[in-house]
Amino acid sequence: MADSDELMVFGVWTSHYSRRVELALKLKGIQYQYFEEDLSNKSPLLLKYNPIHKKIPVLVHNGKPVAESLVILEYIDETWKNNPLLPQDPYARAMSRFWAKFIDETIVALALKLRAGTEEEQKQTIEELRKHLKVLENQLEGKEFFGGDRIGYLDVMATVIAFWLVVAQEAMGGLEVMTEERFPILYKWIGRITKIDVVNEWRPPKEKLIEYLKARFASPKSV
Structure with a gap:
């Protein structure tokens, strides 16, 4: 800059x-x-x-x-052209945009529903969320990162899963949406990105985030 x-x-x-x-x-x-x-x-x-x-x-x-x-x-x-996040290939760029929207409009939208509804509705939401997480996990098959051999645009988007969804499970009393057994490829990816210094410096403090999420889940009107 x-x-x-x-x-x-x-x-x-x-x-x-x-x-x-x-x-x-x-x-x-x-x-x-x-x-x-x-x-x-x-x-x-x-x-x-x-x-x-x-x-x-x-x-x-x-x-x-x-x-x-x-x-x-x-x-x-x-x-800023250095360290490009999106792929250079037009098709690969289009696919990155597609999966980014999938994360926001499907996975995040479903995750937000977990704090509302009856116990039966919550179970249905968890099953649906797992199904879509598996679809996303398949995009990592044979790759180190969603962006290929280095962290990229889709990895940035997917940090909501690594650092918010995983923590939200704990904040909601151990709610089991995704586990290492169910999603081994996603958890290996989480392990890789947490070894990146920039990501670790940036990630929200876990305990502080748990405290915030517990308060939010306890009060539907909280911000």
Whole structure:
């Protein structure tokens, strides 16, 4: 990043949406200024830079705001060419985008349903979630990372599974959605990414995240 560049990120430490933006920047070695938001009392700057959705994350580059995490990730990759996250091949890029949407629109959406509904509905959600996690796991077959032999765009997206879903299971009293026995390939991938220094420096503190999630699960109205 040029010395004249000004880069800001507005986020929430518990949000995998904003944390994935930070990870992308860290993987590229880009310096930025971080602003932690209180979503119950949003800052004037957040409302200024994202007046449409009024949500995090927002990246502001030289005064120009970019919202929505998937859009931000692509902006980062296109603006700073070092350590590319997305594949260069057009088909591989399209497939990375497809699976990224699959993670957000299917896996994350189902995981969010775990805290609501009856016990029977929760069981059905777990079974459906396992089915889709297995589909995603198949994309890792024979590879070190989703991106191939190095961490990439889809790996950044999938950290929600490694560092949020796994922790959420513990926070919900040992709820068993995914285990190493059921998903050996995913767990080997988790082992690999946790050996990457940048990822370990970035990952949310486990105990602190468990405490936050326990409070959230106990109070449906909590932020």
